[in-house]
Amino acid sequence: MAQPTWSARRVTAALVVMVVVVLAVAGGSSAQLSPSFYSYSCPGVFNAVKRGMQSAIAREKRIGASIVRLFFHDCFVQGCDASLLLDDTASFTGEKTANPNNGSVRGFEVIDAIKSAVETICPGVVSCADILAIAARDSVAILGGPSWDVKVGRRDSRTASLSGANNNIPPPTSGLANLTSLFAAQGLSQKDMVALSGSHTIGQARCTNFRAHIYNESNIDSGFAMRRQSGCPRNSGSGDNNLAPLDLQTPTVFENNYYKNLVVKKGLLHSDQELFNGGATDALVQSYISSQSTFFADFVTGMIKMGDITPLTGSNGEIRKNCRRIN
Numbered sequence: 001m002a003q004p005t006w007s008a009r010r011v012t013a014a015l016v017v018m019v020v021v022v023l024a025v026a027g028g029s030s031a032q033l034s035p036s037f038y039s040y041s042c043p044g045v046f047n048a049v050k051r052g053m054q055s056a057i058a059r060e061k062r063i064g065a066s067i068v069r070l071f072f073h074d075c076f077v078q079g080c081d082a083s084l085l086l087d088d089t090a091s092f093t094g095e096k097t098a099n100p101n102n103g104s105v106r107g108f109e110v111i112d113a114i115k116s117a118v119e120t121i122c123p124g125v126v127s128c129a130d131i132l133a134i135a136a137r138d139s140v141a142i143l144g145g146p147s148w149d150v151k152v153g154r155r156d157s158r159t160a161s162l163s164g165a166n167n168n169i170p171p172p173t174s175g176l177a178n179l180t181s182l183f184a185a186q187g188l189s190q191k192d193m194v195a196l197s198g199s200h201t202i203g204q205a206r207c208t209n210f211r212a213h214i215y216n217e218s219n220i221d222s223g224f225a226m227r228r229q230s231g232c233p234r235n236s237g238s239g240d241n242n243l244a245p246l247d248l249q250t251p252t253v254f255e256n257n258y259y260k261n262l263v264v265k266k267g268l269l270h271s272d273q274e275l276f277n278g279g280a281t282d283a284l285v286q287s288y289i290s291s292q293s294t295f296f297a298d299f300v301t302g303m304i305k306m307g308d309i310t311p312l313t314g315s316n317g318e319i320r321k322n323c324r325r326i327n
Helices: 006-027 045-059 062-075 108-121 128-142 162-168 176-184 190-201 207-216 222-229 257-263 282-290 292-307
Strands: 204-206 243-245
Touching: 045 062, 045 108, 045 128, 062 108, 062 128, 062 190, 062 292, 108 128, 128 292, 176 190, 190 257, 190 282, 190 292, 204 207, 207 222, 207 243, 257 282, 282 292
Parallel strands: none
Antiparallel strands: 204 243
16 A cells, blocks of 8 residues: 655645644633533532522522622623632722622622632632632522533633723613623623523612613603602612612512513613613513523523633633632
């Protein structure tokens, strides 16, 4: 049998290199994430996180929604890297004082407690970013929503971005076009956006974030607006932190009532009601009312995609000992 010529061997080698490069590019860092990442290094991590969330939600049901929101606000800035968990110091500016986060995001103590529990069984192994991703899933499931296999293997950032937090996270005043654009910037579709917005079936919002909607806008049920006005004074600076449930009926149960509210003009935030306001997403909202299982399936797809946003893997970043500060 004839041996390949030197020229043929060189072509073959070049093709092999090209295939390796293409596979590397196609795979990306998110391909290194896997539900089994800690199977040998920390097999108890999922149970430890679940116990921590069960305990936290037993103390305060609202905290489940707060943890989901933490995950969302983290992933939209530098990817899911736990940058949001970092405290400001004299020489470091984190993301906690950004407009969407300041006085608003919460649940850091819960993540601290879970991290401490995980460090007891597997010191220096599990990232804060992964703990937050698992905790968000557990929050949804414990409150009656779907569960899914969380891909893990993320590492923690050594940086944060105040400007990223101010610019990337959709404000409650967003219109449909802006919502769609900000989600698209993170690789998420309009369907992902509508499904992930369904996380507002749990949790509370501050008066300062819905004041304009209940006083100044017409696409809102008048009785609902009056009810919310009773706990949210018209003038800015008065009652800014007063809370109201994002889902009028069941703010601590994860189901599809959020969408049912929208079709009767009882969305609390301007950005909520934009999902059902004569635009391109009306049909999706209707489909989630007709089928809670469709909402759940699309929500899970969106959460997994969001969890894949530019994770730090391999030797990038670090495994923080304390989620609030860089090692």
